[in-house]
Amino acid sequence: MDLAARFRAIIDGFCKAVAVRGAARNLAPDTRALLLLLWTRLRRAAARFAILAAGAPPPRPRAPKPRPARPRAPDLPRRRGWILAPIPEAAGIAGRLRALLEDPATIALIGTDPRFGRLLRPLCRTLGLRPPPCLRRNRAPRAAPAFGTRWPRQTTRPTASNAPPRSGSPAPRRPVPDPAAPPRRAAPPAIARCADACPCPLLG
Template sequence: MDVARRFRALIDTLCDAVARRGAAGAFGPGSGALTILLWTRLRRYATFLLRLCDNQVPAPRPRPASRRPRRPVDRARLALPRRTAWLLAPVPEAIAAAGQLRALLADPELQRRIGEEPRLGRILRPLCRCLGVKLPAPLRLPPRAGSRKRTKPAPASSTHAGGAESRPLARRFRPPAACAPPRRRNRAPPLVRSR
């Protein structure tokens, strides 16, 4: 079976599971819109990948030099979660789909197509993220120019009046609840008899 058909079978299975679990309320109460959004997005991924593999998608047009101003983004609009592996908890069938996706990404034919057509990354990256699949090297994006890794600031050395440097205070150790001694109960004072 070629890559496109395997991907289509993977998405079909995942869409069936999402529809079944979403109808049962796996995404929370009143999450019908989220279920429909996820199902639609998965179907769109499958359609676009099939069209890319059949060379039916035209090459992207160059962007014009002067762009129109963008419309403001509506923050209240429904969006899918962005956490890694977020789909595995509400849809347990997604664990099998993640394994199938790993096998598909290891296929040399798909790796060759990713090298030829970088637009496949727009489909596979979010799918890998929601299923918790580690991105293979051809799909990883280069780091952004403006972003840099956060580093912890160096501790400022402060001196006391005596000139000795102070060390940071040690963190308090709190044993886990299982190791902690039992809490004492407040007991009533003993009764005193009056004569």
């Protein structure tokens, strides 16, 4: 059995378990709608896997077009393993999917097209599986900041005396003394100590 047929068999068993649980009468309407959305996504994933395994050509680059604002459609939960509680049979499905992803032929097939990762990573998260190394994204390391790009910290706060003049405004000048103004009186000399200028008689 080829890889596409094995993957379709896994998805068929998953869809059967979803359909059985979704047909229960005591199921909440929100959960029923969620399982219906999951069933649709699973069928789409099986068809997409078969197309990629057959060697689908890469998509053509298209210019981005502005899209009108639309209300956001309901989506599946992004919590890891959320399907294990409403559908306990999903644990067996997860084991079969893990065995498929550990097959060397599957690892080689996934390495040929990055679209397999975009298809299989959400399925692994739904079943509570950690993506194997062949499905992990290769994130580019962050570039370290260049040396000397950090500005030194300012230790003193700018005041009126050390603040630089604003651009476009002249620097303040010192006042020029007026020659016609009367001269200022000189300050009196410092007063000597009392013991030298006027000896105290109590100390004599």
